[in-house]
Amino acid sequence: MAEGTALLEAGAMFAALALAGAGARRLGVSVIPLYVVAGILGNEYVAGAAGLPAIRDGEFVTVVAELGIVFLLFFLGLEFSIDRLLEGRDRMTRAGLLDLGVNFPVGVAIGFLVGWSPIEAFVLGGVVYISSSAVITKSLIDLGWIANAESEPMLGTLVFEDLAIALYLAVLSAVVLGGGDLASAATNVGVAMGFLLVLVAGVAKGEVLFERYLRVDSNELFVIRAVAVTTLVAGAALALGVSEAVAAFFIGMGFSSTDHVEKLERLLVPLRDTFAAVFFFWIGLTTDPRLVAGTVGLLAVAVVATTPTKLLTGYLTGARIYGLDARRSTRVACGMVTRGEFSLIIAALVGGAASPVLSETIPAFAVGYVLVMSILGTLLMQSADALARFAPGS
Amino acid sequence: MTVYEADLPGVGKKFEVELEGESRLVIVIHNTGKRELFIRPEEGADSEKLFELSDRLARQVGTIMEGAYFQPIRTETIDTVLADDTLIEWAKVQSGSSLAGKTLAEARLRQELGVSVIAIQRGEETLTNPGAETEIHAGDTLVVLGSQAACRELDSVVGEDAGIDG
Numbered sequence: 201m202a203e204g205t206a207l208l209e210a211g212a213m214f215a216a217l218a219l220a221g222a223g224a225r226r227l228g229v230s231v232i233p234l235y236v237v238a239g240i241l242g243n244e245y246v247a248g249a250a251g252l253p254a255i256r257d258g259e260f261v262t263v264v265a266e267l268g269i270v271f272l273l274f275f276l277g278l279e280f281s282i283d284r285l286l287e288g289r290d291r292m293t294r295a296g297l298l299d300l301g302v303n304f305p306v307g308v309a310i311g312f313l314v315g316w317s318p319i320e321a322f323v324l325g326g327v328v329y330i331s332s333s334a335v336i337t338k339s340l341i342d343l344g345w346i347a348n349a350e351s352e353p354m355l356g357t358l359v360f361e362d363l364a365i366a367l368y369l370a371v372l373s374a375v376v377l378g379g380g381d382l383a384s385a386a387t388n389v390g391v392a393m394g395f396l397l398v399l400v401a402g403v404a405k406g407e408v409l410f411e412r413y414l415r416v417d418s419n420e421l422f423v424i425r426a427v428a429v430t431t432l433v434a435g436a437a438l439a440l441g442v443s444e445a446v447a448a449f450f451i452g453m454g455f456s457s458t459d460h461v462e463k464l465e466r467l468l469v470p471l472r473d474t475f476a477a478v479f480f481f482w483i484g485l486t487t488d489p490r491l492v493a494g495t496v497g498l499l500a501v502a503v504v505a506t507t508p509t510k511l512l513t514g515y516l517t518g519a520r521i522y523g524l525d526a527r528r529s530t531r532v533a534c535g536m537v538t539r540g541e542f543s544l545i546i547a548a549l550v551g552g553a554a555s556p557v558l559s560e561t562i563p564a565f566a567v568g569y570v571l572v573m574s575i576l577g578t579l580l581m582q583s584a585d586a587l588a589r590f591a592p593g594s
Numbered sequence: 595m596t597v598y599e600a601d602l603p604g605v606g607k608k609f610e611v612e613l614e615g616e617s618r619l620v621i622v623i624h625n626t627g628k629r630e631l632f633i634r635p636e637e638g639a640d641s642e643k644l645f646e647l648s649d650r651l652a653r654q655v656g657t658i659m660e661g662a663y664f665q666p667i668r669t670e671t672i673d674t675v676l677a678d679d680t681l682i683e684w685a686k687v688q689s690g691s692s693l694a695g696k697t698l699a700e701a702r703l704r705q706e707l708g709v710s711v712i713a714i715q716r717g718e719e720t721l722t723n724p725g726a727e728t729e730i731h732a733g734d735t736l737v738v739l740g741s742q743a744a745c746r747e748l749d750s751v752v753g754e755d756a757g758i759d760g
Contacts, residue, residue: 279603337604346605347620347632347641359603465625525638 239484277452296360
């Protein structure tokens, strides 16, 4: 193919994303599943098989998708100033532990049930455990619940989950990318932990440095500097076999206690949203729908098993830990069902592993699972008030 | 009156202001700068969204709510408070004002009132940093810097049949 076609492909990709976004708005669902669907429709297995020009899973798309992961996690870190974390940590911790203690083991149990290895089951646990911060937060704002009492347990649980996932990704990437035997896995965990320790120490002690680094009187230089440090550290982490997402998380955390938070949010959010959209598209691009169809049995079991558990933990969090009435607790319950970006990030991380379960089944499963759960979650949130009539104590 | 503040991780901050009875005004400030206003009629009720404002508009509305423009603003003047008592004011020179036709030196605004003319808007044109020999025309808008009291006095000078002496 001629040189110019890469640009044309990028253009086609963004046009597909724009169309998917418009479709999501019209249907009143989250954009994430539709971005993924757009990727599936445009890939070699679908468009290619139909004889249409397919978008290749080329280097450009892959790198931008990686930037998507990096910036998603960077923004997650940005939300975690230590002060904020310490505020209201008691209830947040109890809610988070309840959520983790019920939903993670269910995924692991399903993994063992279908005869997977402990690592594979551990990955499945992560995929079904983590709710989607992006979709849930956006729905909270769209439904106007953000000003109500139910937003606190939901956002609190999400904060706990986000911290848990940063830790989880760190361990997972060390174990999975470390190869088969225990010794090399241990070495990798050691290297990863060492790198992260250095990073955490830098974040904890380097507040002044972070502050000064971005103190520049030009939006252009500001953005470039922020992108430079985030990408460089994330890239270095990846080169060392550490999760780039976790590294980006810590960089975000480093900036969270500086005066630049608002400006970072204002100037980098468009960048994050563009990169993240490409990440979801790339997930679709690398998904063979036949593989997803092959996991349909597992998918059915997971949906049936993990929807009620999230509803249960969400309801208990609202009613018991935050003392809300039945209607608001039902909203919390329905709100936590949606799974999204983090399930896909976990699946993307293990996609390069040697075991076929990790490299094929779980990524395909995750795509199907996120498609179902993000749409089911959005619908549940919209009908939460009707469902509240069936809630205990109402 | 009590104001309750809460963090909304990933979104921004929420402020709840107690109003009469049980009702509360809920203000959500998004990290992006957007402000959303809700009213909650009573404890346990859902918040009803009133409206949303951009960061810039919210600041302007906030200044008005704060009472920074305590006196009703006349159409021909606009103030910008700099610090403490100093403000920048726009004052339109009426056709009957004694200032019309005088140069800045003759008008003696700095000496008599203590206000400095930092610019003159004349139609589409803006004369920045005008000199002592610059003539004031009827219809000009003077952009002046001075104390609040001095700027108020200026209002009487730019009007009809008014001058510093009169």
